[in-house]
Amino acid sequence: MRAVLLHPHDPDVPYASGVGTMINTFIACAPEGMEIELLGITGNPESIELGKWRTTTVDGRTIRHLPILVDHPSIRSRIPLSLRYTCLLKKWSKKVDLQGSSLLFHRLETAWGVRHVQAQKLMFLHYHVDDQILNPKSEVTWSKVPWLYFALEKRILPKMNRLWSERSDGIEWWKNRYPVLEDRADFLPTWAEDRIFYPFPKERAADLRSKLCAAAGLDPNKKLAFFAARFEGQKDPMLLMRSWEALQKIAPGTQLALAGAGSCENEMRQFSSQAGLESKIAFLGTVNQSTVADWLNASDIFVLSSAFEGMALSMVEALACGVPVVTTRVGEAPRVITHASHGRIVDDRTPESLAAAVAEVLVQERDPASCVQAAEPYTPRKVLQPVYDSIHSHAESKSRA
Secondary structure, rough: OOOEEEEEOOOOOOOOOHHHHHHHHHHHHHOOEEEEEEEEOOOOOOOOOOOOEEEEOOOEEEEEEEEEEOOOOOOOOOOOOOHHHHHHHHHHOOOOOOOOEEEEOHHHHHHHHHHHHOEEEEEOOOHHHHHHHOOOOOOOHHOOHHHHHHHHHHHHHOOOOOEEEHHHHHHHHHHHHHHHOOOEEEEEOOOOOOOOOOOOOHHHHHHHHHHHHHOOOOOOOOEEEEEEEEOOOOOOOOHHHHHHHOOOOOOOOEEEEEEEEEEEOHHHHHHHHHOOOOOOOEEOOOOOOOHHHHHHHHHHHEEEEEOOOOOHHHHHHHOOOOOOOOOOOOOOOOOOOOHHHHHHHHHEHHHHHHHHHHHHHHHHOHHHHHHHHHHHHHHHHHHHHHHHHHHHHHHHHHHOO
């Protein structure tokens, strides 16, 4: 069984990106006997030779990695990373034997780069067209040229052997647009690695809280919220910052730890300073999955302020750690947060509404078991089984041919 991941992904860096984390988890949980290769990128050209296969490990799983581009996935340039990657992928796909394997995509345009290759093609899409392509406020490059996006979509999606999306309404949208996908497209929820995200024993969680807060300049004896995401417009971190200013009027002293990086960071830091929140908000930078799990177990609540989502990975990770979530009403949040013990979904996208929901959850009695139960269906081995089965079936059919 051979699975080839085609994505501008660097397996050697920690990811604040949901897709990057999901790719690493896909690799780590893959069945024994599945050969995994990645045509990706590197942010370390001094140590890693461009255009040369190398062996590396992802969470203990050995893969082959061919870096075809030098970049960092969390740093944006004027020319989108996915476009630069796709142009190079077209070149490298003629040098690397991809025929007969299972190719996995997380971006529409990367499939265009290997459209001539005869292989099983499996597509994951993490958005709804209304949110990212047709939304005038979207920061996605395709929203500036939607006609070009739909021209590409028309050429690519009907040729996919399987299409999965973490947006159930998105799957129905694509099925209606392309009837040929009726039996090939399915909802596939996001997944949280249950070997990393789970409730820690109370003593360990309390010890972590003391140590992490001390390192971040926070008070372990005051209420603590956690946020982990890219600091980009989609995540609307400025809504979160303004809500923290409003929160001080109804729950003074409540603290916030922010994990991530992105183009909004300078504005966020400036606002924190001007609003007098520097002692209550800590910027942690980009951290790995294990550190996210540590912070979740040390926190009282997780907060998400996104303008749009598929099915937020961080939301599921928080619940898996027994931590309630306050989120704006985006994507599949209503599918996951179904009881007051899981947190709150905020309909009104205002700082005051988000702050009120945070304050409400902070004073209610915690029910970690209920949160864990809400996340239980979304472990990678359960969610990803149809994908692994598809790769296995394709390999068997090729061996019989």
